[in-house]
Amino acid sequence: MIRKVVCYVDTRTGTAPFLRKALRYLFxxxxxxxxxxxxxxxxxxxxxxxxxxxxxxxxxxxDVVYHGPYAPLQGQHMSEAYRSVLDISMTVKAGLLIxxxxxxxxxxxxxxxxxxxxxxxxxxAYRKPRELTWLIGVTxxxxxxxEAYIGYSMVDDLMSGMGxxxxxxxxxxxxxxxxxxxxxxxxxxxxxxAVLIPRLxxxxxxxxxxxxxxxxxxxLVLVALRHHSQFRGRRQTERTVIGIPLYPGQTPRSLGLxxxxxxxxxxxxxxxxxxPIWLWGPFHTYISTNGAQPDWYLGWLIGGxxxxxxxxxTIGHYTLIPGPFWGGxxxxxxxxxxxxxxxxxxxKLTGDVAFHNLLDRPRDNPRRTGIGVGMVTWVxxxxxxGSSDRVQVLFGLSYTGQIWFYRVAVLxxxxxxxxxxxxxxxxxxxxxxxxEDRRRAETEGRLELASRFDQx
Amino acid sequence: MGKARDAFLSGVVLLLGRRRTPPQPxxxxxxxxxxxxxxxxxxxxLLFIAALCAAAFPVVYFVGSIPAKTQYLGLSIGLxxxxxxAALIVAAQSVIPTEExxxxxxxDEHEEDEEYVARLVEESGKGFTRRGLFKLGLVSAGGAxxxxxxxxxxxxxxxxxxxxxxxxxxxxxxxxxxxxxxxRADDIDEKALxxxxxxxxxxxxxxxxxxxxxxxxxxxxxxxxxxxxxxxxIVAYSKLCTHAGCAISLYRAPLFAPEEPxxxxxxxxxxxxxxxxxxxxxxxxxxxxxxxxxxLAIDGKGELRAxxxxxxxxxxxxxxxxxxxxxx
Numbered sequence: 195m196i197r198k199v200v201c202y203v204d205t206r207t208g209t210a211p212f213l214r215k216a217l218r219y220l221f222x223x224x225x226x227x228x229x230x231x232x233x234x235x236x237x238x239x240x241x242x243x244x245x246x247x248x249x250x251x252x253x254x255x256x257d258v259v260y261h262g263p264y265a266p267l268q269g270q271h272m273s274e275a276y277r278s279v280l281d282i283s284m285t286v287k288a289g290l291l292i293x294x295x296x297x298x299x300x301x302x303x304x305x306x307x308x309x310x311x312x313x314x315x316x317x318x319a320y321r322k323p324r325e326l327t328w329l330i331g332v333t334x335x336x337x338x339x340x341e342a343y344i345g346y347s348m349v350d351d352l353m354s355g356m357g358x359x360x361x362x363x364x365x366x367x368x369x370x371x372x373x374x375x376x377x378x379x380x381x382x383x384x385x386x387x388a389v390l391i392p393r394l395x396x397x398x399x400x401x402x403x404x405x406x407x408x409x410x411x412x413x414l415v416l417v418a419l420r421h422h423s424q425f426r427g428r429r430q431t432e433r434t435v436i437g438i439p440l441y442p443g444q445t446p447r448s449l450g451l452x453x454x455x456x457x458x459x460x461x462x463x464x465x466x467x468x469x470p471i472w473l474w475g476p477f478h479t480y481i482s483t484n485g486a487q488p489d490w491y492l493g494w495l496i497g498g499x500x501x502x503x504x505x506x507x508t509i510g511h512y513t514l515i516p517g518p519f520w521g522g523x524x525x526x527x528x529x530x531x532x533x534x535x536x537x538x539x540x541x542k543l544t545g546d547v548a549f550h551n552l553l554d555r556p557r558d559n560p561r562r563t564g565i566g567v568g569m570v571t572w573v574x575x576x577x578x579x580g581s582s583d584r585v586q587v588l589f590g591l592s593y594t595g596q597i598w599f600y601r602v603a604v605l606x607x608x609x610x611x612x613x614x615x616x617x618x619x620x621x622x623x624x625x626x627x628x629x630e631d632r633r634r635a636e637t638e639g640r641l642e643l644a645s646r647f648d649q650x
Numbered sequence: 651m652g653k654a655r656d657a658f659l660s661g662v663v664l665l666l667g668r669r670r671t672p673p674q675p676x677x678x679x680x681x682x683x684x685x686x687x688x689x690x691x692x693x694x695x696l697l698f699i700a701a702l703c704a705a706a707f708p709v710v711y712f713v714g715s716i717p718a719k720t721q722y723l724g725l726s727i728g729l730x731x732x733x734x735x736a737a738l739i740v741a742a743q744s745v746i747p748t749e750e751x752x753x754x755x756x757x758d759e760h761e762e763d764e765e766y767v768a769r770l771v772e773e774s775g776k777g778f779t780r781r782g783l784f785k786l787g788l789v790s791a792g793g794a795x796x797x798x799x800x801x802x803x804x805x806x807x808x809x810x811x812x813x814x815x816x817x818x819x820x821x822x823x824x825x826x827x828x829x830x831x832x833x834r835a836d837d838i839d840e841k842a843l844x845x846x847x848x849x850x851x852x853x854x855x856x857x858x859x860x861x862x863x864x865x866x867x868x869x870x871x872x873x874x875x876x877x878x879x880x881x882x883x884i885v886a887y888s889k890l891c892t893h894a895g896c897a898i899s900l901y902r903a904p905l906f907a908p909e910e911p912x913x914x915x916x917x918x919x920x921x922x923x924x925x926x927x928x929x930x931x932x933x934x935x936x937x938x939x940x941x942x943x944x945x946l947a948i949d950g951k952g953e954l955r956a957x958x959x960x961x962x963x964x965x966x967x968x969x970x971x972x973x974x975x976x977x978x
Contacts, residue, residue, distance in 0.1 A: 220753050287711060290720045291727075323758070356896055360919060363894035363966035373811040373968035381807035383814045383856050384895060384965065389807075421755055429752060436752050442680070443749060446742035450735040457731030464724010480845055480859035480889050482897040484918040499894060499936060500920045506938030506967060516967035517938040518894050549758050583921065593921060594934060 220437030222424035233306035253395035272476035295463025355477025364522030497580030560619035568612030689744030700733035817857025841903035
């Protein structure tokens with residue numbers, strides 16, 4: 195039977211030699227190599243659940259009155275879009291499960307992507323010949339952030355609208371073209387025209403997913419063409435890759451991981467509430483609520499907006515660069531600029547143009563680790579600052595006091611954290627050397643002792 | 651009937667009967683599998699548990715009397731997937747042979763092939779005598795086509811910014827609440843925040859909503875352009891924050907005295923704070939300019955009316971926005 199299938203496939207496609215090679219493709223084994231895989235599987239769950247949701251979502255801002263089963267909203271004016279998501283959550287059987295699983299999958303996807311990025315950065319996996327893989331990965335992270343943001347913006351609940359207007363204001367603040375660009379995209383000033391939600395919708399379900407899927411494919415093809423990198427080992431060298439073959443070793447393991455990711459996501463979707471949009475109510479431009487927080491992966495941007503003191507560049511009565519530009523546009527631009535250019539900056543700094551199939555351990559490269567820890571600290575502090583209003587509510591710490599603390603901390607702590615990380619790396623390496631020397635000395639001593647004993 | 655039973659029985663025998671290993675060729679591709687019959691049993695059990703969990707899904711879905719469907723559906727499909735995953739991982743660890751192999755990395759480069767491709771491309775262009783001109787033509791055609799392809803996108807929306815200055819407020823327009831009931835000056839109490847709209851206008855438009863508060867007349871510090879914009883201590887400002895455009899829905903009447911002795915309008919998005927007594931000036935937070943103020947009057951019936959438009963553009967700023975703009 196198996197022979198027949200293989201024979202059929204080979205005679206029709208001529209791919210048996212390729213299959214033979216592909217099935218024996220090697221996967222080096224390390225837990226941190228699974229992070230990217232988790233992201234891939236979360237993406238698959240996102241697509242599957244997302245397709246289901248498209249059959250129920252209505253991309254319209256048409257004003258309707260709610261008459262559904264959720265009593266607190268009955269009789270309220272809202273957009274058809276928001277009503278359709280209420281219906282998905284309340285009246286479509288299994289609708290809420292799929293919607294919550296979709297939202298959880300988005301969170302897990304971004305978390306896995308970011309951890310994967312950390313892994314690749316701190317082990318130097320982006321070095322030649324894998325720079326393109328890195329650039330594509332960073333681009334996918336940017337697209338994924340936008341895709342997630344658009345996803346919860348098009349629901350048109352109160353949180354969506356508040357997030358959307360902030361995004362609009364950040365877009366508006368872009369020098370020279372901001373207002374023209376936003377007026378063009380939204381079809382007029384906020385809240386824009388009737389076309390806005392259809393535009394968000396098509397971007398969310400077609401344009402961005404297709405872009406991500408294409409880049410994802412390219413990312414994986416590039417990985418496979420150059421083969422996986424690996425940590426140095428007794429047998430692992432720059433020329434020899436050691437690993438478990440795709441078949442039979444890796445296949446059940448990877449499938450198991452995929453099913454685990456999907457299983458956990460469905461459990462979360464079924465058991466742990468996320469974004470209960472019926473509690474937020476419909477969005478109107480003149481309504482907002484206190485204590486609103488974006489999804490965590492955009493927390494660094496709200497933090498940037500809150501931390502930046504009011505500073506508009508003005509000439510006379512004309513504003514040139516409005517304040518939201520610094521925290522909302524320039525800050526992420528700097529972070530992504532760093533990610534895009536870092537491989538080339540590092541190459542310039544070290545003059546290292548060699549091929550690297552072996553990974554560094556973070557301690558092996560104190561400078562890279564220090565700079566990376568500094569960057570992570572910087573973004574993380576801004577992220578934490580974004581939730582200082584909740585900290586005030588929970589712990590009673592003054593909001594203004596916290597903001598002033600963070601304004602100083604984001605300038606000081608990244609440098610401190612970076613220096614400490616680099617120092618720790620050097621100490622670890624030194625410790626290893628001492629250990630090594632001791633072992634060598636002990637061996638030599640033992641040998642010498644033995645030879646003296648012999649002489650005696 | 652008998653045939654069906656025979657087929658069923660032979661199927662059961664085939665499924666349950668331990669397969670006799672077929673004669674194998676001497677050279678194996680794979681190392682011998684670890685011999686864990688227990689693990690195989692566990693994997694099979696896990697598969698059937700997964701099947702049971704998944705089978706619960708349609709039951710929960712269709713049986714109307716089962717409550718909390720989202721939770722049970724999630725449990726069913728989630729556990730089914732996890733048990734399936736567990737079965738595969740058990741099989742991978744203890745039934746399927748796992749090899750650790752060594753392969754050579756692909757060569758860093760293929761110099762001969764690189765040379766071949768480069769020469770191929772070079773030689774293909776040998777026939778051109780005016781290469782520069784041909785390239786210019788290519789670039790022109792490609793560029794012009796690219797521009798032409800992008801032009802339809804202009805239809806997306808207006809490129810001008812004139813619309814951004816527009817608001818529905820005009821001289822004499824009444825202030826109404828969310829239910830279109832006119833606001834009466836006598837009903838405006840101190841230490842309370844009211845939201846008002848221009849009568850008959852689209853409430854969703856950015857320039858529509860205003861916040862209305864009453865302050866002691868002695869505390870007002872309205873000077874310059876906004877001098878006299880209040881009506882008997884009642885002041886109105888655009889409800890949209892000049893920072894990022896969220897609605898200003900928090901009013902800190904002096905509850906925080908003595909730490910924060912002055913009333914303040916606060917935006918909950920990034921906590922820009924504005925002083926309603928001082929023409930909406932920024933006292934804290936990231937906002938870069940003060941709130942646009944709406945001049946008010948009280949008409950003969952005691953209702954609030956606008957005496958003109960805002961003294962500045964509403965909502966978030968953009969490149970080149972005029973901070974002060976005379977009312978139309």
